[in-house]
Amino acid sequence: MxxxxxxxxxxxxxxxxxxxxxxxxxxxxxxxxxxxxxxxxxxxxxxxxxxxxxxxxxxxxxxxxxxxxxxxxxxxxxxxxxxxxxxxxxxxxxxxxxxxxxxxxxxxxxxxxxxxxxxxxxxxxxxxxxxxxxxxxxxxxxxxxxxxxxxxxxxxxxxxxxxxxxxxxxxxxxxxxxxxxxxxxxxxxxxxxxxxxxxxxxxxxxxCEGNDTAGSWMDKNLERKVRLEKKESPKGLPAGDWYHFVKKNYGLIPACYHSATPYIRILIGK
Structure with a gap:
C-alpha cells in the first residue's frame, strides 16, 4: 500500500x-x-x-x-x-x-x-x-x-x-x-x-511552479526594512533555522559566514 x-x-x-x-x-x-x-x-x-x-x-x-x-x-x-x-x-x-x-x-x-x-x-x-x-x-x-x-x-x-x-x-x-x-x-x-x-x-x-522571488526577502526592489522582515518570517530565511542548518551540516565557521551573507545582501541591495 x-x-x-x-x-x-x-x-x-x-x-x-x-x-x-x-x-x-x-x-x-x-x-x-x-x-x-x-x-x-x-x-x-x-x-x-x-x-x-x-x-x-x-x-x-x-x-x-x-x-x-x-x-x-x-x-x-x-x-x-x-x-x-x-x-x-x-x-x-x-x-x-x-x-x-x-x-x-x-x-x-x-x-x-x-x-x-x-x-x-x-x-x-x-x-x-x-x-x-x-x-x-x-x-x-x-x-x-x-x-x-x-x-x-x-x-x-x-x-x-x-x-x-x-x-x-x-x-x-x-x-x-x-x-x-x-x-x-x-x-x-x-x-x-x-x-x-x-x-x-x-x-x-x-x-510544480517555482517560488517567485518577487515580493520575497530576495526582492531587490523592496525597502531594506521590508526585506529584513520578510527574511525573518517563517517562510523566509529565519536566522535561527538557517544557522542550525548550516552548522549541523557544514560546521561552525560556514554557519557564521552564511548567517551574515543574507544581511549583507540586504544592506547593499543585492
Missing part, C-alpha cells in the same frame, strides 16, 4: 488537483494522510470525498510545512505496515500520468533506498528535484536534471519523495528545529550520511 503524506492550508483546489493527478500517476489505491493547519476553505471536507482512505490530522496554524510533514510522517510511522511505501508530496504538485508507477519502477530496479521526482514549471523548466552539493565546506547547491542514466543525489526537494517505510524509519523524521523550509534539504543530507541512496527520476514526474 502507498501512503501519500502531505500538509495543507487553504488551497482546496490545488490540493484536490494534486490528489486527482496521483490517481492517474499511480495504478493502485493509496492512503492519504494530511496534516491540515486549520483550513476553512473546505480542504478537509473535499479530501474526505476524494475516493481514497483519508486521515486528516487537525493541527494549528503555526505548523507550516516542516511541522505539518513531521505530523504526517509520525502518523505513518505508527500506522503503515512494514512493507508499505511512503510518498511525501507538496499539495501544489500536479503529477503526470503513470509518473509514480515509473518512479516506483526506477526505485526497485536500481536497488536504491528512495527516489526523488523532478518537477518542472508550465514552460518545461526544472523547478525542483534531486540536488547536488557544489561544495563540501559551504551551502551551495544545484539541481540535477532528470536523465535515463542512474543518477544519485546528495539531497533533494520534498515535492515528491518515494521510499519504503523501512527507509523512513531508518532515516527518522524531519528535524523539529525547522519551521517551514530547509527540513527537506536537511533530511536528504542526513540520509546520505546514513548511507541511504536516493536516485533521481529519469524524467519530469510532475508540474
Amino acid at each position: 502507498l501512503w501519500v503524506l502531505m500538509t495543507t492550508f487553504n488551497r482546496k483546489d490545488k490540493t484536490i488537483a494534486c490528489i486527482e493527478s496521483i490517481k492517474k500517476a499511480y495504478s493502485e489505491d493509496f492512503i492519504v494522510v494530511d496534516a491540515d493547519a486549520g483550513s476553512d476553505d473546505g480542504t478537509k471536507e473535499a479530501l474526505k470525498k476524494c475516493g481514497m482512505e483519508t486521515h486528516i490530522l487537525r493541527c494549528n496554524r503555526e505548523i507550516f510545512w516542516n511541522g505539518g510533514m513531521r505530523a504526517s510522517m509520525s502518523y505513518a510511522s505508527i500506522h503503515a505496515a512494514e512493507e508499505d511505501m511512503i510518498l511525501l508530496v507538496n499539495d501544489d504538485v500536479v503529477f503526470f500520468p503513470d509518473s509514480i508507477d515509473k518512479l516506483y519502477g526506477r526505485l526497485t530496479e536500481s536497488g536504491a533506498d528512495a527516489a526523488v521526482g523532478a518537477m518542472c514549471d508550465s514552460f518545461g523548466n526544472q523547478t525542483y528535484g534531486g540536488v547536488r552539493m557544489r561544495s563540501k565546506h559551504f551551502a551551495r547547491f544545484e539541481l540535477i536534471a532528470p536523465v535515463e542514466e542512474y543518477t544519485y543525489c546528495d539531497t533533494f526537494n520534498c515535492n515528491c519523495l518515494l521510499m519504503s517505510k523501512r527507509c523512513m524509519m531508518n532515516a527518522g523524521n524531519l528535524d523539529a528545529a525547522y519551521v517551514h523550509s530547509m527540513g527537506d534539504y536537511d533530511y536528504g543530507m542526513r540520509m546520505k550520511r546514513l548511507g541511504l541512496k536516493v536516485i533521481c527520476s529519469s524524467e519530469f514526474t510532475g508540474e
